[in-house]
Amino acid sequence: DSGVTQTPKHLITATGQRVTLRCSPRSGDLSVYWYQQSLDQGLQFLIQYYNGEERAKGNILERFSAQQFPDLHSELNLSSLELGDSALYFCASSVVASSNEQFFGPGTRLTVL
């Protein structure tokens, strides 16, 4: 158990819908990262927040957005969902913005029908 929690574990929705994925980092960690893992693209970095501020951006679509709240939990919002958005979405956290080790949560499996 990494100490990072993600909800929900599974999510099934339809194309065109909007969903919100939630992540609670390890206690004391200020930085949160989001990754997407799909069969064809593998594990891809989406975005990072540090202490409430966006710090780094990767291959995140404009239909996706994220934020980190004052209590340090983070949410990833996915809108206008397409079939290709079906994937595992992982959240990771680390103590500082740049850390050797990121601790990954168990993931949210999103299925878009």
Added chain:
Amino acid sequence: DAKTTQPPSMDCAEGRAANLPCNHSTISGNEYVYWYRQIHSQGPQYIIHGLKNNETNEMASLIITEDRKSSTLILPHATLRDTAVYYCIVRVFRDDKIIFGKGTRLHILP
């Protein structure tokens, strides 16, 4: 894009040492070699990292060649629980993001 090349899959007998190779011929002087693993769709797990010296921790050993163009992760006594995808990653020290490649799927055979 990932800067590493790994074999897509490997087998190892339980109890033996598992040696996972990684090529990173374009590694820069300020880049470290990191290893993570992912057990069956769980979140990836950090294993070890190094710059140029060999490193060892409770999970594994990392051997980096003198020219730093390749490395080997060694699991000294593989168990069935070590069955996973192992990712070799080249990363600027403490860079914000991790760029994952395709990794090596390690099968531990009973």
